Amino acid sequence: xxxxxELAVSPSAKLAVKNVSKTFRTSGGRVQALDRVSLNVNEGExxxxxxxxxxxxxTLLNIIAGLETPDEGTVQTDGAPIRGPGRDxxxxxxxxxxxxxxxxxxxxxxxxxxxxGLSDAExxxxxxxxxxxxxxxxxxxxxIHELSGGMKQRVTLARALAxxxxxxxxxxxxxxxxxxxxxxLYGDLQRIWQERRKTIIFVTHNVREAACLGDRVVxxxxxxxxxxxxxxxxxxxxxxxxxxxxxxxxxxxxxxLKGHLxxxxxxx
Amino acid sequence: MKRLLTxxxxxxxxxxxxxxxxxxxxxxxxxAPSPASVGRYLWGVLRDGTLEGCLLVTMKRLLIGxxxxxxxxxxxxxxxxxxxxxxxxxxxxxxxxxxxxxxxWVPLALLWFGQSEGAMLFVVVMGTLWSVxxxxxxxxxxxxxxxxxxxxxxxxxxxxxxxxxxxPASLPFIVSGMKQGWAFAWRSLMAAEIFVTILxxxxxxxxxxxxxELNAMDQVIGVMLVIVFxxxxxxxxxxxxxxxxxxxxWGTAK
Numbered sequence: 001x002x003x004x005x006e007l008a009v010s011p012s013a014k015l016a017v018k019n020v021s022k023t024f025r026t027s028g029g030r031v032q033a034l035d036r037v038s039l040n041v042n043e044g045e046x047x048x049x050x051x052x053x054x055x056x057x058x059t060l061l062n063i064i065a066g067l068e069t070p071d072e073g074t075v076q077t078d079g080a081p082i083r084g085p086g087r088d089x090x091x092x093x094x095x096x097x098x099x100x101x102x103x104x105x106x107x108x109x110x111x112x113x114x115x116x117g118l119s120d121a122e123x124x125x126x127x128x129x130x131x132x133x134x135x136x137x138x139x140x141x142x143x144i145h146e147l148s149g150g151m152k153q154r155v156t157l158a159r160a161l162a163x164x165x166x167x168x169x170x171x172x173x174x175x176x177x178x179x180x181x182x183x184x185l186y187g188d189l190q191r192i193w194q195e196r197r198k199t200i201i202f203v204t205h206n207v208r209e210a211a212c213l214g215d216r217v218v219x220x221x222x223x224x225x226x227x228x229x230x231x232x233x234x235x236x237x238x239x240x241x242x243x244x245x246x247x248x249x250x251x252x253x254x255x256x257l258k259g260h261l262x263x264x265x266x267x268x
Numbered sequence: 269m270k271r272l273l274t275x276x277x278x279x280x281x282x283x284x285x286x287x288x289x290x291x292x293x294x295x296x297x298x299x300a301p302s303p304a305s306v307g308r309y310l311w312g313v314l315r316d317g318t319l320e321g322c323l324l325v326t327m328k329r330l331l332i333g334x335x336x337x338x339x340x341x342x343x344x345x346x347x348x349x350x351x352x353x354x355x356x357x358x359x360x361x362x363x364x365x366x367x368x369x370x371x372x373w374v375p376l377a378l379l380w381f382g383q384s385e386g387a388m389l390f391v392v393v394m395g396t397l398w399s400v401x402x403x404x405x406x407x408x409x410x411x412x413x414x415x416x417x418x419x420x421x422x423x424x425x426x427x428x429x430x431x432x433x434x435x436p437a438s439l440p441f442i443v444s445g446m447k448q449g450w451a452f453a454w455r456s457l458m459a460a461e462i463f464v465t466i467l468x469x470x471x472x473x474x475x476x477x478x479x480x481e482l483n484a485m486d487q488v489i490g491v492m493l494v495i496v497f498x499x500x501x502x503x504x505x506x507x508x509x510x511x512x513x514x515x516x517x518w519g520t521a522k
Contacts, residue, residue, distance in 0.1 A: 067417055085421045097418040100518050101436040110432075111422035145519025163422065 003125045006118065006164065015041040015064065015167065015199065020073035022059055032224035033059040036073070039218065039227065046193060046200045048214035050207055050253065052261065056225020057203045061169050064201065065091045077167070087115060090160035094172040096152040098144045104155050105131070105140040111163045130158040133192060150181035154188070161196065170202045174209070183241055186212055190238045207257065211250040212241040219253065221260040228260045301486040306493070309486040318475070319494070325469035326457065329385070333392025334453040338446060341397045345404025345445070346430075359405060362398040370395030370456035374463045383466040388457070395456025396449045403445020407438035440514050447507045454499060 017039040024031045033056035041047050049057040062068040064075055066085040075082045077089070085091075090111070098107050108127040112118065118126070131137045134154040139147065147155065153173055160168060174182045190213065193200055204210050210217045211233055219229040233249050240246070283303055289295075290302040313319040348354045348362070373394045374387075381387035411434055419433045435442075461473020472491060479487030514520070 065421055067420065085423075087423045089421070091418070091421045093414055093418065095414055097412075097414045099415060099433070099436070101439065110419070110424075114423040114428070143517055143519060145517075159422075 003122065003129065006122065006126055007129065014043050014078055015039075015201075016074075016076045016079075017060070017064070018074050018076075020060065020063060020070040020075065022056070022063065022068070022071050024059075034063075034070070035224035035226050037225065037227055038073075041199060041201060044197050044199055046202065046213060046215045048202045048204060048210035048217045049220060050204060050210045050217055050257070051220030051225075052205060052222055052257075054225075055220035055222040057220050058171050059225065061091070061171050061201060061203050064167075065089055065169050067091070087111070087163045088165050089167040089169055090163065090165040092153075092156050092160050092168070092170045092173040094175050096144075096149075096156045098152055098155055098159070100144045102144075103140070104136065104142050104144070104147070107144070107155060108159045108162050111159060115163045127158075127162055130162045131155075133161070133195075134158045134188065148181075149177050150185065153177065153185065157189070157192070161192070161198075166199060168198045168200045170200065172204055173202075175204070175206070182209075186241055187238060189213065194237065207254045208241060208246070208250045211246050211253060212239050217253055219256060219260065229256050231256075298483070299485060301489065305486045306490045309484075309490045310494070313475075313490070322470055322472045322475050323494075323498075326461065326471035326473070329388050329392060329461075329469075329471065330453060330457050333389050333457065334396055334450060336389075336393050337396030337400055337449055337453060340393075341400030341445075341449065342404050342442060344397075345401040346408055346434075348401060349405045349408035355405070358401070362401040362405075365394070366398035366402055370452065371459035371463070373456070374460055377460070378464060383464060385466065385468050387464060388460050388466065391460040392453050392456045396453040399452050400445050400449040403448055404438070404442055407441025407445060408434060410441060411437040440518065440520075443507065443510050443514060447503070450502060450506070451499075454502075458495065 017037060020034055020037045021032070022034040024033055031054075033054075037056070037060060039047075039060075049060065051057050059068065063070050064082070066082050066089065082089075099110065102110065105127060108131060109123060112123040112127055115123075128137065128140075131140060134157055136151060136154055136158065139151065139155075144152065144155075156173070174185055177185070186209070192198075200213075202210070202213055207217075211231075214233055217231040217233060218227055219231070220226065221228045231249065231253055233246075235243075235245055235249070286303050290297070290300060294300070310319070344358065348359045370391060373391045377387040377390045377394075381390060415433050415437050416429060419429050424433060457471075458473045458476075461471045462477045465474060465477075472495060476488060476491040476495075479485070479491060
């Protein structure tokens with residue numbers, strides 16, 4: 001297999017979430033994180049899940065990742081139910097979760113080494129390609145603690161992309177970064193998404209971020225976690241987070257979010 | 269270089285202070301011998317091979333006992349961290365027995381094994397094992413769960429996760445546990461050698477003990493210095509390289 005074949009755009013997955021419910025037991029009692037949530041994501045679509053903390057958006061992401069199982073309902077990729085984590089769905093967490101005992105290059109190699117059908121030389125070539133894609137080819141042999149927060153998330157992105165997953169699941173990956181670094185990464189992520197044709201599900205509580213990145217923004221409300229509304233963002237790409245058109249969409253979503261929040265407060 | 273010089277000056281000053289106390293005749297020279305007479309003693313036992321023989325016997329006992337302690341303790345610590353039932357049983361046992369000073373094992377070891385190498389080994393293993401189990405257990409339980417989650421999404425499972433993620437992630441704790449285990453093994457062995465006279469080998473502890481029997485203070489102090497020196501050497505040779513590596517990789521160096 002050559003690098004070209006390995007990088008040949010894989011068909012992206014169509015994702016179907018049907019009537020998923022999940023309840024957690026905590027010391028304060030039972031918390032219903034998700035209440036009959038259904039969501040369809042098309043091939044190559046960039047979907048942002050937005051909502052206040054505790055609305056179950058991260059729980060849904062973990063269920064799609066296969067790290068948690070739903071109490072009720074099903075999640076399918078291309079018609080096949082999800083059974084546990086898989087290389088076709090890679091996850092990026094808010095914390096970089098890079099392994100401090102490995103250098104940058106070995107971190108990117110970690111997932112690749114577990115992928116069958118590649119020779120060692122091919123794996124190295126693939127890892128180098130993705131490090132270059134995120135602009136860190138000159139930091140291959142750096143230790144993780146030597147990187148800035150933004151660089152760490154770039155390495156995490158390269159590590160997640162390297163096994164060529166069909167779906168990328170991102171759980172507030174930029175929340176801990178400063179605004180300037182974040183803006184750079186918005187640009188990078190859009191570029192990489194267009195280049196590599198992934199299906200991306202991106203969780204955030206930042207409405208503007210969601211409007212900047214998503215084809216579609218799905219609004220969650222908490223207690224219990226439900227989908228309340230969906231917004232299409234028909235703006236051309238690459239999008240600038242500071243543009244006026246984008247601000248209009250963000251304002252509309254923000255208004256809806258506040259409306260749903262006061263609804264739930266009235267109910268309680 | 270500057271650090272080396274500072275250390276050298278400190279120890280030279282310490283030696284000078286000793287010499288001054290000796291020359292001031294504060295205590296009887298029988299109880300407080302001069303640095304020179306301790307040096308003469310050490311030179312003597314070094315030349316006639318006594319020290320070498322004792323060192324060999326002691327180090328052999330130490331390495332075998334410590335090796336068993338690590339070989340059993342590290343895996344057992346991992347199992348303890350993994351299963352709640354083991355934690356509630358073996359974990360509690362380890363916690364209790366770690367608090368038992370290792371010299372307390374000597375009477376039991378003597379009755380069980382008699383005056384043999386077995387008794388010696390038993391004391392060292394008991395002194396090492398429990399602290400290694402506890403350090404490994406806390407190391408594994410302190411592994412950030414996000415590493416395991418990330419590894420699982422990349423297709424890592426069971427044994428692979430253990431060997432490639434959990435073990436390296438807990439390495440800093442395991443190394444400090446091994447270091448602690450080494451200190452415990454060393455203390456246990458010295459206690460055992462001082463209390464147990466066996467005919468199969470004459471170790472450093474016994475040399476120290478006979479120094480007391482013979483009222484040979486230069487021997488007592490000389491052997492004590494050797495014991496301190498070995499402790500320092502083990503730290504520098506066995507553990508420092510590991511710790512330097514960990515600090516550099518993890519970024520925990522000062």
